Amino acid sequence: MEPLKLSRSLISFRATEGGTSVFIDLEIAADGTLAMEGQDLGRAPQEVYGDSDYEYWARISPEHKDLLLITLLAEKYTGDFSAMSKFRDWLTTNEIPYEGGSF
Numbered sequence: 001m002e003p004l005k006l007s008r009s010l011i012s013f014r015a016t017e018g019g020t021s022v023f024i025d026l027e028i029a030a031d032g033t034l035a036m037e038g039q040d041l042g043r044a045p046q047e048v049y050g051d052s053d054y055e056y057w058a059r060i061s062p063e064h065k066d067l068l069l070i071t072l073l074a075e076k077y078t079g080d081f082s083a084m085s086k087f088r089d090w091l092t093t094n095e096i097p098y099e100g101g102s103f
Contacts, residue, residue, distance in 0.1 A: 032062030
């Protein structure tokens, strides 16, 4: 799988395995809707659906994005004693601006 690529509000990744290529795009639309859209091409959709491609999507309305965000962060960090440092490291690695501090 290729690394995630960020282009404004769009993140894409591609993977190919066993004759099937998978394309996934994440985008935040102008109205604030978060969309994940995907397409599988090749062997797997041909075997399962009798067609060379299969498309799918999920969209999260702007009023539910905060719930999605807090749920994902809780899933990733709950029970991890080093959650704060890992979170800050992750923000830094991904060049996501943040404010932080300690005393």
